Amino acid sequence: MARVLVVDDAAFMRKVLTDALVAGGHEVVGEAGDGDAALAAYQDLQPDLVTLDITMPRKDGLATLRELVDIDPTARVVICSALGQETKVLDAIKAGAKDFVVKPFERERLLGAVEKAVA
């Protein structure tokens, strides 16, 4: 079981991710709707893992990831991307993300990525 911070600007996706993670036995310790809120929540909550959307207002997922890794080089991040964002995904993996899922994703794929990242 992992303590997870869910970061996505879409309330709907935060709900989908939270429902899937809780159903998979994980605890969602917090949610954030943009990069700055995510960085603040990460430092407050010290989660085991972050699910991070790429396309967000103000500070996107890639910029957030880079700052997050600066704060905590051991941060475990799973990127949530849309089809067509392969370049961003590769950049995120290079920047330190552990894995990624492409929306719309199967619940099992998300849980598999989370379990692999925290193993």
Place this chain on the structure above:
Amino acid sequence: MSPADVATTADALMRLGASTAEAVAKSLDAICPEPVERGDVTVVPGEDSPFDGFPFEDGPAVAVSVHYVDGVTGGNVLLITARGARAIAAAMGESPAPEDDAQPTDLELSAVAEAANQMFAAAASATGVVLSQGVEIAPPDTRLLESADAAREAFDATPHAVSATFRACGEPCRLVQLVPNAFVVRMTRALDEQGSEQLSGGAGLSALGIADRVEPGEERRLDDALRDIRVRVWAELGRTRVSLGEAPELPPGAVLELDRKADDPVDLYVNGLRFASGRLVLTDEGEWALRLEEVAGRTAPAAGPDNEGALI
């Protein structure tokens, strides 16, 4: 503007409109329980509004707009009835479509915005392929609009617009692409570069639209210059998609289902551009060959002993 310029602009807009519309339709296909009905893709004349004619009679429609943030300027608006928006939201949550006519909730609007985000990311990727560079999108903006006039006021007018109609989750849906001049220039330049790389003969020039964009004398010179260039030609059985993570993990013996039935025609590509389709046949030497049935939109007459189509 010369007739040749007009043809080039119209061609670029249609290519942009068609590729974006198909990417959006495929994304909707993955979301909606029923296949999405494709309608027309239309270049909207400058004096007209691309939002005119949308059925606002039954109440406010949901408009989700996404603009590009890197690579190009411009944007897309997805317009759908409130009922259609709620049906898409329900499909995103794998729930049955609601039967009442209530207005969408904030969570439902967020689901539609997320659907649009996925659609337009795929569409931006398709556009990036044409432009040979990455195209990034901003987060979607969602609003309810009461009328075509309200839609016209909500979004900055651009010199060009392309409209594509669909029927998704049983409801009318319209994709409006708002296209600045700079985008058209980039698009025409990219298409011209692709055309000069991919064509090898007069038939190709005409079939792929280049002949319509150059003067007759220029066409001959271009034709002569390109005739001897050797190009890669390949046949494609079908396609599927797997994630970047899944691909290296596929074991020997895995079966990937493609998007074609066994008796569907096979597509022929010339340097990446679909050019013809036909049927796989075996030659007397036991090698695969393709008997062409349609070449650049021209269909072969019924096959017979004296006319069996070209064999490649």
